[in-house]
Amino acid sequence: MGKLSNFVGKRSNWSIPYAVFLIIFVALPLVLIMGYAFVDEGGGFTLNNISRFFSDSDALSTFAVSIEIALETTAICLLLGYPVAWLLANSKYNSSSVTIIIFILPMWINALMRTLATADLFNMLGITLGKGTLLFGMVYDYLPFMIYPIYNVLRRMDPSYAEAAQDLGAKPSTVFANVTLPLSLPGITSGIMMVFMPTVSTFAISEFLTNNKIKLFGTIIQENINSSMWNYGAALSFIMLIIIGLTSLLTGGNEEEHSAQGGLI
């Protein structure tokens, strides 16, 4: 009994369940992906899986489409999300901290259900499913992830920065361009990351909202894995991981950004 309570009392021991979880569900799959990606069906080491991707024009074009769709989604989310975040964070237009919840609210419903419902809506309205509907669905799904971090940064920004700029002779548009916008960059990069990373790897949304007319990179991985092409599938996953890793590196992982992401749902 004494030993048990000692064991439970030591705070560092509390992390053991999480460590076990991380090992089984995060580290191990990553190791498996690496393993599968660099071996052939016989089990010998090979780089063929990787090089096959670069000669597979189908996969390459899908890859390009994925990146394009993800970039477009991110851009649209940024253009739509920033003004909303700015309005919400500005006490002149929004004095209640509850309004932001309305924008976060759709996230309370499962993304798959929302996507299916959106597809049904388009069908009902007789709109042909295609790139337009895909972008709509993506933006609809990921817009809150852009709004929230930007809103957070803007709301916490000391209003005296804007006042100081105005005091020094900047008209409102200049205040925004020279002070507010640069100071909200951490929120913007955080938003970009949180929209770009899931959109570049998604496949369900394109399946439902384009009837598989548009294939995304995620779709190809899924198809390969489903048809038991484990090694090639793993290699493609590995390439995607690198893309995502590069994105997070490019958008820079500074402290402010992490605090800006904090408390998302």
Place this chain on the structure above:
Amino acid sequence: MNKDNIIISIDHVSKWFGDKRVLDDISLNIKKGEFVTILGPSGCGKTTTLRIIAGFETPDEGSIYIDGELMNKVQPHKRPVNTVFQRYALFPHLNVFDNIAFGLKLQGVAKDEIEKRVMRVLKMVGMTDYEWRDVDSLSGGQQQRVAIARAIVNRPAVLLLDEPLSALDHKMRKDMQIELKQMHKQLGITFVYVTHDQEEALTLSDTVVVMNHGVIQQIGSPTDIYNEPVNCFVADFIGESNIFNAIMVEDRKVSFMDHEFECVDEGFGENVPVDVVVRPEDIYIMPKTDKGQFDGVVSSCIFKGVHYEIIVNTPDGYELMIQDYNPFEVGMEVSMIIKPTDIQVMKKERICNTFEGEMIDDTHVEILDCEFECLKQEGISAGDKVLVEVDFDKVELTDDKRDGTCEGDIRFILYKADHYQLSVRALNREYIYVDTQDVWEDRDIVGINIRPEDMRIKLKEAKSQA
């Protein structure tokens, strides 16, 4: 008044935040090149006044003129003023040089000219060689200097400073005070400085504006404010003071501490209640002698560096603070003299509490948004608007707010030699003034009781006869 010489004119300005009136009919003229300090406790409206000059707030009533032009609707970026913010507000994404050059770049000043001017102000604030530093890497004092440089590089007609030294330590603050004063002389522009530190205000300013509860209490030179405060608040807020309830017996004769004193004030009338303030250094203390005006016993004597601070109790129960270069032993019998010119007589702002209220029924009246019991009044019936008068010493305070008919918090404590006068703010933001022997603490939440027989109730206006 010479209009040409006035750079800022605040004309009957009032401002509300919600239903709270933060500025109450402020009028103030600031001369060109003057160093004006707006002084007052927190929440007195001094920062709001500054923000109205800068343009971050607009007056709800009244007008503000800068250089003769109406500014009410002019946006901050079009006003010829620059501000040094309380927390500096240096742009964290720009280095020292770009922070200071911010305003000049917006004006489209040529590049080499910008460089020249930035270097010149950096030299002026003693920050040469810091131009490429990150602002976050600077100490508080250095950030302060950059903030001042960023404001003065634009050569504004008026420099506004919002408690600029409050974040610095004592020594640093003293040094910066001297530098600010020199800068003011060198630049020749108008400084409007907001502070709650009375010593800072007296040291720096040509003119001090004392504010409290959104009202200007007094405008004057530091010596005027110190030597001739217009009311108890100013006397107590600026420096140390002994404040007495007194009776102006006749011209040049005032009675307090149960003694009659000669003074130099005239025109108050005869036998009129007044307040009297005597500064601690203006009471002459000596070992007991026949030549003193009154006697007392030393109850404490503390060395304060330059002088001793001596507390003396008189046989009539008054307590005086006296400053003298010589120590006096505790328990020693002493005599005191106050010279006529050192007695400052002030008109009493009020001689009793007056509340506007309404009769609820024959024996209840509503004042301060609370229902108080009262005596049955002849000729006054339910629903009548009334005025209720209560003497200061007839208001009872309770420790537990639930024991009171009404709730309030203590906002200001004034020691008047033999009792305290408290300003208590009720929940409806009206003030009740209370004379008490008990010791209370600032910001205490208290209950307020008034006995029915201590209320004097009269009709607010005679009912019109149908």
